[in-house]
Each structure stands twice: as C-alpha cells, then as structure tokens.
Amino acid sequence: MIKIRQLIYLKKAIETGNITRAADQLHVAQTALGIQIRNLEDQLGAKLLKRHSRGVTATPAGELLVRHADDILARVQQAEEAVRAMAGTGTRSLAIGLPPSVIRLVGDYVTMSLSQRCPEIALKVVEGLSFTLTRQLALGELDCAFTYLPSIDQQLDRIALLEEELFYITSPSFDTGEGPIKFSEALASDLALTGRDDAVFQITKQNAERLGLDLNVTYEVQSIRAVKNLVAKGVAATIMPFGAAEGELRKGVLKARHIVAPSIIRTLMFVHSRDKAPMMADAQIGDLVNSITDLLLAAEGPIMRRL
Template sequence: MNLRQLKYFVSVVEAGNMTRAADQLHVAQTALGMQIRQIEEDLGVALLVRHSRGVEPTTAGKVLYARAIDILKLVEEARREVSSAERDNSETIRFGITPALMLIAGPELALTVRQNLPQLFLSIVEGMSHVLIENLTRGDLDFILCYDVPDLPQFSRTALLQDDLVLITPPGTYKGESIAFVDALDECLAMPEPGDSVRTLVTRTARDLGLELNVTYEVRSISAMKNLVARGAASSILPYFAVIDEVKAGSLAARRIITPALRRTLFLASSKQRGPFRGEAGLTGAVRTSLQRLLDELGTLAQPLWMRTG
C-alpha cells in the first residue's frame, strides 16, 4: 500500500463513484479499480461496497478513509515544512481566483500579502470557478476564491459575500432601470460556456421558472463578451464588477435584474486533505481586505458574509 493508492482510495470514497473519481484523478477507470483491489488484497478485507448507484465504504473502508486523510495531511505538511526550511522559512500558497475578480481584487491581494506577510509567497492562478474547483479537488491549488463552491466533505469553505448579476447592454435609454429576469432572457445573449457559475445560475433560474435560455454567442472570454455588447451585437448577464470601468466610461450600461434577482455566493475554499499553512490566517485577512473595494463598488448589489461558514 502506497501514498498514491491512499489518495486514489480517498478520492473514490469522496466521489462515491468510480467513474467520477477516475475523471477527477485523470486516470483510466480500469487502472483505478486495479489500485483499489490491490489495497484490498494487501489488507485482506473488502473496503468498498459496489452497487448500481456507485460505491460506499465498508466498516473497514471507513477506518482506512479516516487514517488515509490523516496520513495524507501529515505527508503534505512534512513536504511543505521541508520545502519552507530550504527556502529560508518562506511558504508558498497556490491561490486560484476568477478572471473578473482578478481584475478588481487580485492586485490588491498581491500587494497586501507582499506588505503584511513577507514570508508568504502567493502564486496566483486565474480560472473560471468550475475549473478552479476541479483544480482544488485534484490538489493542484491550495486555496480558491470563486463562486458557488459545493458543500463537499473534502472542502473547507468560508462564505465571504453575495452579489447580484446584472444585464449588460450598449448605452441607451434604460440607464438605471431594473429589468425583469423574463425580459432579460428575450435579449440576444452572449454567455460563458456551460459549467461556468454565471451560466449555471442563469440556466437553473430559467428552468425553475419554466423558461428557456437561448444563447446566441457562447464565449469563454469576458473581454470578448464585453466587446460584442459594446458593438451592439448582443447583451450579456455578468457580475457588475466585471464591467465597472466600462459603465463608468459610458461604453456599456448595466441594469439590475429583478423578479428574481440572480444572486451568487463567493467562497474562500481549501482542501481538508492538505496540512495547515502558517500564513493561513493572514491570507484570509488579506482576502477580506482586497474585497473591500469590491464591496464599495457594488454598493446595494452585494452584502458581506464574513462570519458565515459552511
């Protein structure tokens, strides 16, 4: 039994499904199944009960899962402590953030960490929320700042704020006027790809109301979506902070969406499988500091949730 097999076993238990775990680990399902069987043969006990809905741990499997979590944490902590000692006691945290948040909060976060936490080296990675969540699951990132992080046993998450999406249009006669969600769907829309948190929220809300979402332009780039809107080719549903500069400059307009509002929750999340960081508390404080400008800009479109955790 080795560390890779333990990591595979933990992933299978947490996913509850061999296929899903194989996808998350980027390994073939047959290879994953072989590794699990090798552990069972080594220990001489069945660790998983396989059924039509997936798998679940046996009593012995639950014991191994708890021990594996502890072992993986200790290994990660040892690796980090050894690396930190080699780098004159410095500490590296791999931090994921969404593209829109990067524009308004990323520079402030980097400067705050550099000034207040000199022993912490923050390696910032930009990505869509669903991509960051996958990276955190695989262990490629230590912390992520993104939207609608699922409530999974392997995640530790803190709700930081909620904000409402807005309809982005070319400048026109509707400045400052709200728009009903059903009317927003009548627009020629440029939207992110499925899986993106904005697209998911709009799709789910439309489905709950028995409405259909028709996307004319499917674009991953926020800049490209803003360009389409500015040229009068489309409208879009985006977070307000993604277009603050353009709205202030008068090249785009933003309208509050109502009945219902499209509200998302921003989380700071990490994996429970990793060891603790010495600079973790300082990083959390730096994140909140960097978000203050965002809250100031959003005004009534956002509210802080500093003390709420999940």
C-alpha cells in the same frame, strides 16, 4: 516499504490517465516513472493500473492506495511546513485562485498585501472561471480560491462571504432603456453567456426554470473577454457581475442595468482543500480574506452584501 516518490508517481499517472503526460508534468523520464510504478505493484502484489491503448486507469487497488496517498502526502507537506515555520526558515507556497471579476478589483492588492503580511509565503495567483478553479482545487493544483460556483465538492471546506447581484449588460446602442430591468425582459434578448459550467450560466438557468421562462442563449463562449466583445459590437446582451465589466462600463463602451423581479444573486465563497486547513487557520491568511471581502464591498457598493 513504500517510497513517497512511488506514491507521487502513481497519483500523477492516475490523475492524467497517461504515463507519458505524468512523466512530463513531474519532469522525470517516462521509463523511470513506469519502473517505479511496476516495482510498487510487485512490492504490494497487486495491479494498481489498467494499461490500455488510450492510457491508464486505476484498478480498485490503485484507487484504494491513492486515497491513502492523498492523506500521506498531505501530512508530509504539513510536517515540512510546520518544521520550517518553527525553525523560521524556508518558504511556504500558496496557490490561490480568483475569478475574473474579483481579480480585476483586488488582484494587485492580494499579491502586494500577502507579500507584506507573509513574506515567508511564495504566492501564486491563478485566474479562472469558478468551475475551473473548483476543479483545480479538487486536483490539488490550488490551495484555496474565491469562487462563485453554487455547488462545491463536499471534500472542500468553504466559507460564504458575500452575496452579489448580477446585471444586464449591453452596448449603449443595443438597449436605450434606463434604470432597472425585469429578469423576464432581460431574457427576451439575444444573450451571450459563458459556458454551461460557469456559475452565471447555472444561476441564470436555474432562475429561468424556476419562473418558467425561456433562456435564449444565442452565443455560448467560454471566455468573458469574448462575451464582452460580442456585447460591445451590439450583436447580443449578457448577464454578468458589475466587476467583470467594470473597465468597459467606466469608459462607456458598455452599459449596465440592475436586474429585478427577481434580482439574480450569486454567493462568493472562500474554498480550500482540507489538507490546507492548518495554513488557512493562520491569522494573517484570515486577515487577508477579510480585507479582500471589505475591498469588494467598497468597490461594488450596495450590489454586494456581507454574509
């Protein structure tokens, strides 16, 4: 009979593409992991991994088994959590991802509120750009996330929460204008944006293409902090949510102008893996999501709208 341990080892080897890396992440000896996978292959009479100089990849049989393994491991975890919940013992873990603009506004609240509402849940908060959080969800490294990425894996369940308008952000010396700025005028500046996989980059690019406008990205940096540093030095402008630069705007280091004609809008979604649906159905988790939505609305005011 197939052992749960063998499924975990095979799944991690395929995810990482490397036996050594898989063993390191699972904190087991490389030899032990390799033996378990070979025993599984012998037991099933099929090769599960293609081994080559660059690492390992799944064979068709390996891909088939891992698809079943995902469901089996999820059911094992659900059973464990259900029994512990019934017995009133043990803790459940919840890894939640938040993008930078959200974590700056409500990160502390998420940690403290969930600890008070659900003391039986061991919470892990992960900060990351939306595309990174979505990738971590797909890999099973996160249970749920708030994300702005416009396209989401169909294997993930999602709920649209809010619409948020983006702003033209500069140093006070870079732009002396006041009030709203047209999208075409914002694009005429030298822009510093996060990478092409990021939601803001994608939304800005999509709107520019739709209107037949050129997008002049002078600096492409995979770090919001680095983008803000460039903008503060006056070498470029950027387009980002108000919350991502809230501290610098409050101090006067940066200034913000509302983008119009058209407004540039992104949608905040709550996303979770389907095998976590029972936990996400918990009324306390639902209340937490609603509370976070309310807090973001209160913090951002008219630039956000509930969906």
